[in-house]
Amino acid sequence: MDPLALSIVTMHLNERDRIWPGRRAEGASARRRVAAALRLAARRLEARERAARLRAASA
Numbered sequence: 001m002d003p004l005a006l007s008i009v010t011m012h013l014n015e016r017d018r019i020w021p022g023r024r025a026e027g028a029s030a031r032r033r034v035a036a037a038l039r040l041a042a043r044r045l046e047a048r049e050r051a052a053r054l055r056a057a058s059a
Helices: 003-019 021-058
Strands: none
Touching: 003 021
């Protein structure tokens, strides 16, 4: 997972919580969903890069 992307998303959600305190309860679950989505995207990117390396090595 890209730590920079996670920190940007967390910063955004923290700012939203500061502006709308009533939404704080959903902030934690939103952060978990975003973190899970980022982990999934990172795994997909790694798999794509690995497949490209294998294709390059076999060519």
